[in-house]
Amino acid sequence: MTIAVLFFAVLAPWIALIGFLASRVLTSRLRNAVGFFHPFTNDGGGGERVLWCAVRAVQDDNPDLDCVIYTGDHDASPDSLLRRALDRFGIKLLFPPKVVFLYRRKWIEDNTYPRFTMIGQSFGSMFLSWEALSQFTPKFYFDTCGYAFTYPVARLFGCKVICYTHYPTISLDMLSRVRQRSSMYNNKASIAQSAWLSQCKLLYYNLFSWMYGLVGSFAHLAMVNSSWTKSHIEKQWKIPDRIKRVYPPCDTSGLQALPLERSSANPIFISVAQFRPEKAQAVQLEAFALACTMLDREMRRPKLQLVGSCRNKSDEDRLESLKQIAMQLNIAEDVEFHKNIAYRDLIDLLGGATAGLHSMIDEHFGISVVEYMAAGAIPIAHNSAGPKMDIVLEEDGQPTGFLAETVEEFANAIIKVLRMPEDERLKMAAAARKRAGRFSEQRFYDDLKAAIRPIIRHRSR
The missing domain is CATH 3.40.50.2000 (Glycogen Phosphorylase B;)
Structure with a gap:
């Protein structure tokens, strides 16, 4: 030096x-x-x-x-x-x-x-x-x-x-x-x-x-x-x-028009991120698989939707690797992969999601986390950088989501969302949506x- x-x-x-x-x-x-x-x-x-x-x-x-x-x-x-x-x-x-x-x-x-x-x-x-x-x-x-x-x-x-x-x-x-x-x-x-x-x-x-x-x-x-x-x-x-x-x-205006209510019959967890190594989608698959083993008898089995774009062959290979991981974890039937979808289709998917997953360590900001919150999906984000310092913070004294670091913590957060009474989920979703307005386009x-x-x-x- x-x-x-x-x-x-x-x-x-x-x-x-x-x-x-x-x-x-x-x-x-x-x-x-x-x-x-x-x-x-x-x-x-x-x-x-x-x-x-x-x-x-x-x-x-x-x-x-x-x-x-x-x-x-x-x-x-x-x-x-x-x-x-x-x-x-x-x-x-x-x-x-x-x-x-x-x-x-x-x-x-x-x-x-x-x-x-x-x-x-x-x-x-x-x-x-x-x-x-x-x-x-x-x-x-x-x-x-x-x-x-x-x-x-x-x-x-x-x-x-x-x-x-x-x-x-x-x-x-x-x-x-x-x-x-x-x-x-x-x-x-x-x-x-x-x-x-x-x-x-x-x-x-x-x-x-x-x-x-x-x-x-x-x-x-x-x-x-x-x-x-x-x-x-x-x-x-x-x-x-x-x-x-x-x-x-962040597209908060269009997403905020979506209803906060979600179907309790089919709880859906969504993950929106490019298929890149730092996005750590494998952690989400592991956490989702673990959460599925923790379900109570009366709880409905959730679905996981991984939505993202591929820039090149490396990203395409990574997507195929994630599909293989889902098969190895015996959750292939519970996981959907959506590649390079149109914006209007993304809005439809966010509108049906109960919660959104984010697992990148030191994500500089976390636009996808804001999009979850604006759409009415409870965020479960990595406990670092942007989500921790700027986004998943209390709004008017109300919690706006969950932060996690390990596979076990992500799995526990998934279970908490599934067990959450509807009125409590709506209260958290409303607080999260209000906070998302701070990051509007x-x-x-x-x-x-x-x-x-x-x-x-x-x-x-």
Whole structure:
């Protein structure tokens, strides 16, 4: 780490000088536009919802600015993206965004880097952003995916850099887990069990954390989606005056129109999350299977619906693996899998759910948890980060859901929901729905517009 610091200390003045001279030349090429760096425009998750809501917010406030999407999805077109925003997320853009295609997206895909994935993807994003900005250079560069290593590149091109950070690429919690040698999806058991390998990984993480803080500080405005993310980004990027907490847009208005009453004959538990390793759907299957063994004789056997999107073959394989786990746990007949469904179908499923499951450790925010609450489904969420600090909190003195960490705790929460008298469930569901209103799409629009106006409005005219 000391060598890296000395290296940057020697080269920093020269890099700054070259960057300044280059930016003076490149500024003349700037287009009156906002370029949204979002290489995967078909991921179907909360990040894509943020993208389209951010585009709509910019269009509302600055109709004179073009909105350009940098995407690696070559089947995308202005009209198809306009339709996707509406059909998948219920977001009506005022006019179609322009599209700039990226041909080297593999530089940021995890399967490109079997080892040192984090730093490989980060440096790869720098090359990908160079490709993007070389094709089209906007006045304002808006990263909606958390590729912080692209910010110095955008500054070099003369752009004003705005970002919406869902999750720090590396967090202090990740460093702590490696230090404590805890096994997890991003810390293999073979490393956790070795003192020497753990020390090597800790050195790597510390170096990367320092670099992450350096590149993040290039942002003119950093919006973050939760109290947990804000705390980490402030400590790492050290630009507290340029960091604003803007809760992500959750579809609370449409979901709040659903009736709170649920059929007691067929209790349904729903899980809405992309099929990614950190979402830990296997934990939900194990907890559901355990809960089924704990049912009283008079209790009706529940159903579990796993709803999510697949970005690539790795996600498809993970979905198939989850189906196999359900079979091994003897709950295959009780579990339904819904892949890449339309937004209107998601609303229908949420409207029939008694409760919703969430099991990701240190989920930065947890849009799905808010959606459960708005729809009238009791949330059972992981006891960490966003759900713990911002979402599943009391409302007017009333509990709004359950928090759990272990398989046993999730199973016990499932049983509590099944045993809950209807009037008690309705009281909790009503309190949860009221709290969900704090994270509405309209509040996102208002807060995001207020955050970006000092930068975009003053510079775009």
